[in-house]
Amino acid sequence: VDKQSAAQRTAVSLGVSTARQLVEAQAAGTASVGKGRSPVLQRLTGRQLVDFIESAIDNEQSLQIEHKKPSETRATIRRIDPHELEMRGGSYYLRAFCHTRQEERDFRLTNIQGVALSDE
Secondary structure: OOOOOHHHHHHHHHOOOOHHHHHHHHHOOOOOOOOOOOOOOEOOOHHHHHHHHHHHHHOOOOEEEEEOOOOOOOOEEEEEEEEEEEEEOOEEEEEEEEOOOOEEEEEEHHHEEEEEEOOO
16 A cells, blocks of 8 residues: 655656655665764754655664754754654654764654654
């Protein structure tokens, strides 16, 4: 059974890569970077970001994110192990283990400016 959303079907019909295809390409190594180099962070928003994160959760893959709180002037790069997405107050939040803080954290998806599969 094909579980494509309307947005994914539209993206395919327009010849645009979906977030799941980007994840699969990275996992297959076609979008990989050399050892010791940081992965290229993709600027995904909305459904593409949700699909990318859901795929990482399903495949138990770590992510590297660029995260910036509105109250801060600079973004931080963090390696996380995503566990679940939830909707709270009309916004998506990602519960993940943050390797920077060494604890479970909640990240609001609108504060994630870039995302990539972690090569660590």
